[in-house]
Amino acid sequence: MTQSRPRIVPEATVARLAVYLRVLAGLADGGRSHVSSGELAAAAGVNPAGLRKDLSYLGPCGVRGVGYSVAGLQERLSAALGVERSRACVLVGMGRLGAALADYAGFASRGFEFVGLLDADPARVGDRVSGCTVRPVEELESVVAGTQASIGVITTPAEVAQSVCDRLVAAGVRSILNFAPVALSVPAGVDVRKVDLSVELQVLAFLDQQRDGGPPPVVVPVPAGAGGAR
Template structure:
């Protein structure tokens, strides 16, 4: 039996967006949705949507559209969301604490099972019902919980050693918020989320549209200089 061709990474990212939209529609009681509606809500064109969904096999009915719950469940299965994924998070600064305390991950199949930080001042704090542990316990927690996903929210200078430890402990998927490119061994997938880069892209797009130039920071300072 031939296996289905590998789904391109860009398509996988869009499938995750479709899943979010479909979940919202299902929660609101919708039973069917047209390709145009789904595409518009996901920010893609209908032809692109249909091409993405073609990787899943026959999905919709001409003139009717897609059954919301059926398509949601099929995409969830393809993305591996039928079971919960145990995650560990390293770096409990402002960003890390916000991620750890966000309750929306659980409803999407992700559960933090370990929070870690190198600062003695943060160790022992409770965030989202979990205690912050010392980084020295990282490997033991990964082994005990079977965590498969690691989230790095540390300063740039320590992100690579954390990545190395996560990979050595058996974590095979890493989401990196540190502003540095990580090197991971074969078999370990790393996704980079650099918020400053995303803001720079938005600033460029804003400039391309001929937007009003931004206000200089020194123009906002009170007389006598910045506080």
């Protein structure tokens, strides 16, 4: 029974499921056949109860008193995450970041295959990266149509990200991973995930500052006190 309706899986849980799947791969390589939620949670850096709750969204998949079957869980998670079948990805913007992503082994090993690499710069067109030839961005539509790509990755400058996004969506791509520092607007039914690298560093800088100088950056003259917080 394909019970696709009953439980909706929170997005935060989905992200963790992917982490569990990777940890399981390591355990399988180590020859392990079973794992407890405690051990798996420790390796994934989460709370054991939270892990069990995450897995329970897929239905009962462990054995009480024993733990989880490594192989069984791998299969369950792979099916849930849709990693069973390989997914075709198109990447637009072959700068250094784009080149790094196209060549990232972590993608290929998880069923993500870059079938199209595009760039607007004629100097980059023709380069071969990770077994794929860079093509001019004008061919975006034909590449998407010809490869049935379902995922688009945007690593262009911010100025052109929206137009590239629009073209990807028009060509039929419904999942987009955006590295450009802009908020993309897309029609309903299209999913966008944004990775903003400089934001990550700025958050760290903020935490760093909060730790060092208790006094806030506000211009108000606060005499003293104001402990470090966090």
